[in-house]
Amino acid sequence: MIRSARMAALVLLASLGLGACSSPGSGDSGSVTVFAAASLKESFTELGERFEEKHPGTEVTFNFNGSDSLAAGIVGGAPADVFAAASPSTMTRVTDEKLTSDAPVTFARNRLVIATAPGNPHGIGSLKDLTAPGLKVVLCDETVPCGAAARKALAAAGVDLAPASFEQDVKSALTKVRLDEADAAVVYRTDVRAAGDTVDGVDFPEAAEAVNDYPIARLENAPDAPAADAFVAFVTSPEGRKVLGKAGFLAP
Structure with missing residues (x-):
């Protein structure tokens, strides 16, 4: 009986030790x-x-x-x-x-910037410039955070903008500019940074009103x-x- 008790104790200790080594809480x-x-x-x-x-x-x-x-x-x-x-x-x-x-x-x-083609060929310097005739601008859909933030920034600037399209996420909006399917997009500065030299980013003061x-x-x-x-x-x-x-x- 003593031997059986010792064996049972060893098995219990071993299982506890194994549990400690692989504890889910350790991640x-x-x-x-x-x-x-x-x-x-x-x-x-x-x-x-x-x-x-x-x-x-x-x-x-x-x-x-x-x-x-x-x-x-x-x-x-x-x-x-x-x-x-x-x-x-x-x-x-x-x-x-x-x-x-x-x-x-x-x-x-995160805060917004205006993404343009490298070199900013249309000379965009503000949200108001996005309303220039013939300029193709894309925004994120209002149901996603980047779109809601863009609308807030545009309202702060007093700009009424009719975009060429609404995109379902910020990456899709930026891709339109990278593929030359749009002249500009209002996106996060982190996405412009991640895109490297494939796009330029233009800061605008109203971005401070729409930080996410x-x-x-x-x-x-x-x-x-x-x-x-x-x-x-x-x-x-x-x-x-x-x-x-x-x-x-x-x-x-």
């Missing part, structure tokens, strides 16, 4: 599915790679899209662990349904909650904010 095993605003693509891709290096065995998968579409997917039951939106109002669609585990945390801010806060939260029904918590913590860490700052995001 060192499993997977994280992150729904993130399209404007976060470059910075979050880098953050994902760094996170995987720090947590061997954990895989990070991203779904980058317009925040509105992502929120609709989450509300509709799409499986995800983390949601990073480009505006508090978009995140509210998810929190109103009580689909986040905790209150969202603002981890970055970016919230992040772990979802209540996250398939891998411990790994998701670890990813959110990494994004909001000093290292995470350094990566975001390098991409052009403003500190919260």
Whole structure:
């Protein structure tokens, strides 16, 4: 009986030790599915790679899209662990349904610029210049954060603009300029920076009236909650904010 008791104790200790080594709370095993605003693509891709290096065995998968579409997917039951939106109002669609585990945390801010072809051939220097005859301008749709911010900035400038098209996310709007399908687009400065020398960015003062806060939260029904918590913590860490700052995001 004594021997059996000792064996049982050893088995229990071994199982506890194994659990400690692979504890879900360590974030060192499993997977994280992150729904993130399209404007976060470059910075979050880098953050994902760094996170995987720090947590061997954990895989990070991203779904980058317009925040509105992502929120609709989450509300509709799409499986995800983390949601990073480009505006508090978009995140509210998810929190109103009580689909986040905790209150969202603002981890970055972003502001708008006017994207033009390299060299700014049309000499665009302000939002008012976007109304010049024959100029083809695209905006993000008003349902997504970059579109709502653009409308707010245009209103602050007293500019009534009829765009050539409304795009479903900021990357699509910028692509129109890069492909010479549009003369200008109102997008985030982070996207212009990520595009390198394929576009130029023009600052305008009204952008200060339409700065977007970016919230992040772990979802209540996250398939891998411990790994998701670890990813959110990494994004909001000093290292995470350094990566975001390098991409052009403003500190919260």
